[in-house]
């Protein structure tokens with residue numbers, strides 16, 4: 707039994723890495739969290755064996771893309787950019803960021819452009835803390851996604867869920 711399963715289901719993102727003028731990659735990531743607001747910061751754990759790790763070490767930037775497409779999440783989460791060009795193989799339409807030359811998946815529910823401001827090596831992973839330099843989200847207001855039920859949650863392995871449309875408001 708794995709301790710971290712107590713913290714799932716949790717939102718899953720696709721991390722874009724590299725530089726759109728040179729080389730890029732995408733991988734699935736569910737170990738991702740907001741960190742601070744004064745400095746807009748978020749962090750995620752990246753296994754040091756991943757191609758994503760190599761590209762983030764090199765370019766010190768990454769993007770966070772929230773997409774509804776579970777097939778795409780699974781594909782980029784089970785193949786390595788060390789072996790294939792995922793953007794070409796999976797026909798991922800992307801463009802360069804506004805603030806940073808990170809790849810942003812077109813049509814995503816949200817795209818965030820992050821510059822690495824700290825990294826913490828722990829066990830097999832590097833925990834990257836990124837400052838959000840620019841972000842945009844579709845159909846979004848101060849309370850978040852209007853269509854929040856489209857945000858995918860990762861349970862474990864091949865099991866995913868989507869939030870129920872039913873909201874409960876506390877009194």
Ligand SMILES: Cc1cc2nc3c(=O)[nH]c(=O)nc-3n(C[C@H](O)[C@H](O)[C@H](O)COP(=O)(O)O)c2cc1C
Pocket residue numbers: 718731732733734735736737738751752753755756757758759779780782783784785786787788860
């Ligand atoms: C749903 C899902 C969530 C994942 N979450 C993470 C994660 O949080 N951190 C991580 O390092 N790898 C995570 N992975 C594994 C990587 O996405 C996977 O090993 C990928 O092939 C790495 O690609 P790369 O070598 O091209 O960087 C996840 C995979 C899936 C399918």
